[in-house]
Amino acid sequence: MPARLNPPAAPNPLTALAAAVAAAAITTAVSSWAVSLAVALACAMLAVRSGVAGRLAPAAAVILAPFWLSLLVMHGLFFPEGRTVLADWGAARVTAEGLGFALDMGARTAAYVMVFLLFSFTVRVPDLVAVMAARRVPPQFGYVLASTLTLAPAISRKLARIRQAQESRGLVLGGGPLRRLAAARLQMVPLVLSLIEDAGERAQALDARGFNGSRTRTSYRDVPDTAAQRAFRAVALLLAAAAVALRLSGQWPELPGFPLQGFAMLWPGGVPG
Amino acid sequence: MSQQSRTLPAPGQAAVRNRRLLEILGAVSIAATFIFLVLTQPADITNGLAGGSTLVALGGFLLGAILLIIGVLPTLPTSTLVLIPVALVLNIALGQIMGSTGLPFYFDAIGTVLIAVLAGPAAGAATGALSSVVWSFINPTVLPFAAGAALIGFLAGLAARYGLFRRFYLAPVAGFVTGILAGVVSAPIAAFVFGGTSGVGTGAIVSAFRAMGDTLLAAITKQALISDPMDKAIVFAVVAILAYALPRRTTLQFAFVRRFNVLAGKKREAPDA
Structure with missing residues (x-):
């Protein structure tokens, strides 16, 4: 103490x-x-x-x-x-x-x-996650919480890049509702696809490090x-x-x-x- | 029969039963809270603040959502778990794209429904509840709606399980029905916890029903029955478009999709042109 x-x-x-x-x-x-x-x-x-x-x-x-x-x-x-x-x-x-x-x-x-x-x-989110893991809250919860809060800015950057790439190929934002829907689809599909691909890679990385093991974990962070x-x-x-x-x-x-x-x-x- | 096994203990039958129990308790807590609120509402809201009802609504729905999260999360495979943060950010990011198109929809459940279609009802329910919990770090008013969000994820998973996403025209129908149920469950939260809805448009609809002499809960329920089914029908249709736009190699990674043949199987898997 x-x-x-x-x-x-x-x-x-x-x-x-x-x-x-x-x-x-x-x-x-x-x-x-x-x-x-x-x-x-x-x-x-x-x-x-x-x-x-x-x-x-x-x-x-x-x-x-x-x-x-x-x-x-x-x-x-x-x-x-x-x-x-x-x-x-x-x-x-x-x-x-x-x-x-x-x-x-x-x-x-x-x-x-x-x-x-x-x-x-x-x-401090890392502190919160560490404390909850020590209290036997499933470590998956801490992962989802911390990952979402750090993923959000990365994803909006990715979305901006996708939009630029599609605009350079002739995507026009605006126009009638149908054209807007088509524009939204041209941005959503690449975004969702790349996010799911990335998630697959993260899953392999986490599995390789024994994330789903049921043992108690040691935390480097002392709150x-x-x-x-x-x-x-x-x-x-x-x-x-x-x-x-x-x-x-x-x-x-x-x-x-x-x-x-x-x-x-x-x-x-x-x-x- | 070695006395002390040195291998990792596999999650035994008891652990599985405990988690199943948590899931059932969570669902019962949500259902019981809803029934209690509907049965006791008329006397409560007219004499000012419904302090008791508010506490029951908050406590019962939140407890149910948390039990669902704790029960379901440890059972999910890592490949599904890493998708949940993606889904939560999608709920926000795709909402932003929609905002930029100027169309009058919110689409705050697309990520949840996508997970439900790819990974099943339990994953969908956990994603919905988690979405509210994590989102509440930015906007605390979404936290009490965790039970409704869990219901949307669960029903979307059921719809996928029974093949409603195999025919494109059935997905919006499933969304419409989901919207009805989700709206009815969320209405007591809006009425008892917040005393109304936050949007000016939805507020106008509630006001119209109030002007006709409805109780607050009845007015908000009717408003939810107007807004939610439309919104969810569109969300389900968008998710169907997304799911079919993804390469089959990606969607077939998910055991739920393979096992229940969730997406219509055009088996013409052409080699990449």
Whole structure:
């Protein structure tokens, strides 16, 4: 246990994963927009502190912006269960309940997205794979995870090369739908073919090195872990399990939900109906 | 009867039974979660956040997907395993090609269905579930849909097993049916976990059904029944085109293709011209 005196700068990947899972489970169990927003905000602050905010912000925005817009249109205008009508335009009715539901769901999804993006942007994938293999997760899972994340840029380079090669042979991108489909086929077939060929070669290389053997493996990578982190993981998962059990058993102490009355009073001209 | 064998222990009958058990438990977990959600939904969603349903949906579907992955992955031969990362990246890369053609389809299951056709239902299900897990490192909102993705891979493998890819016109039919089932399974996730769909187009369809007074789950299910079968029919047709465009030397590498005669066998294997 050499790491006890000098705690590592980055937490063990399992600690980060346990924290992310616990945060997501507790946020879902609490089901309060205020808690969800607080969790999302805390993730944003942690992202700034660990220096990944520049990558995380656009990734989160690309996911969340269309989702929020869709929620707002869907529930803001059409919420047949709503009773407190704020505005009425024929088929579309703005109700306080609908807006509250959109806020609840939007905030909860934001917390969920921020928590897991923070995890995936800060975790070192080789460390995660090594730790999982040590925990008897099938080594194939680690292979698929690490291989996919490293393969993606290589494949988009290959696709660009195929497109250039086909364009030099007279492929024209654009035109009518049929010509576009034909162009897509001219790119897809060589891409898929070369990927399957490459995979065959990798399979032979892996087999030659005993990848499918069922013995325990020795890892060159030593991922530090501390007693404090083990204790933290246990506490986080226990708290999450307790929150989930409390919610599922129906014994959850009701938190103040969306402030309907206050919202209605703020509405100019009072609430019709 | 030597007491201590010095050879590698072959995976025994017990290990095979354990994995089969994991697969069955995974499938049961997904099915039970779905039935529970459909039976309990009406009272839950109208009074705001469906905290309990969300936890059941997330927990049950994710548990099922993870059990499937752990049960199936170690049984796959290396030649199939190395294809899975390729399939996952294909799910993303072919989506990008489609994006550049400007056609209104997503095609995020082409890699999954291709694996299912080449390597069978179990490999297809594991690929679908893994696709969601690995993709969630970039976009966490796809993680809860892992069970639906696994179902698509499994059904595509079954379709290939029973020869639906031998006739070109049958592949889209199989895709259409798969889309119906996958849409119905994914709808509770969209409703209970996210409270809606993320696309603005799909959101508009959901809004239309909501305006007619449908419950959220009913509206999202109807929207899924409009979008998913079309999408999957096209995806299956594209995979059929790809599978027949690949050289037979490549497709016949796969034991599943040879054993069940998945692709129509034109035996005129001409020497390379």
